[in-house]
Amino acid sequence: MSRYIESETIELKEEYTDTITKEIVSFLNSAGGSIIVGVKDDGVEKVDEILRKISDIITTKIEPNPQDEISSELKFDEGKTLIVIYINKRHHHIYCQKKYGFSSTGCTIRIGTTCKEMTPEQIKIRYEKKFIDNEYMLKKRSNSLDLSFRELKIYYSEKNYHLEDKSFETNLNLRNEVEEYNLLAELLSDKNNIPFIL
Known part of the structure; x- marks a missing residue:
């Protein structure tokens, strides 16, 4: 597993946590990327349950609905199961975690290997571009x-x-x-x- 290196477009998760919602939003608002879940000794356990949780995030916890921009797959690496979530690159548009809305807390962006809150000015500019894009x-x-x-x-x-x-x-x-x-x-x-x- 040592060949996996976190970067601006790759997020490594030892196991599934609810922060994945924030990370998906950050990639949607940035250059896109991949989240690899299960980068630990045993890989992913309870694969079906975690896939359901990821599906629930994509369909109910992000605004606007990003289903067209996200896909996932299982990978098998040295006997371990990984879940890879692929997030496509988006231009000019803005996504948020529904529970926080289009606020700085809800709108995050990927900078380096971390998720940062967008400023109100960044949110406003992105939102305006969304509606200018006919x-x-x-x-x-x-x-x-x-x-x-x-x-x-x-x-x-x-x-x-x-x-x-x-x-x-x-x-x-x-x-x-x-x-x-x-x-x-x-x-x-x-x-x-x-x-x-x-």
Whole structure:
């Protein structure tokens, strides 16, 4: 196991701990990387349980949902089982631990071999870039599949514009290439879950 060396893109864990959530967020907000769990004499024990915990982190504890950016696999090294979590590199966007929200505690970044809290200014800049990036807004699938646009229609009506039910979603680019609602649609919907930082 000595050939594994911690670096800016590799985090070594002797065993699973809840700090993995913070470390995943840090990699998502940085250049990406890998977390190798089980770098100890016996490797990973209770593999199924730990894989379930990692899956739970990815699907419920990070905002926005990073499922498209993360994968994991089992590796076998000299009779020991390792779990490797791969986190893709992201540009301009920002992730947080849900329980802390988009605060310095919730938004961490990888610097060297450690996780550091982002400053409020860094968070604001990243958040603004996320919404300026039109390609991301138009291509990324909405977190909700059931959206309504009553308030948007009222707004357009007050400005003397009429939105046709059959065409306004296409005209306003509210669906991605595979006809799913995108983040722009979620932002403009009656009940959106996209937080704003002022």
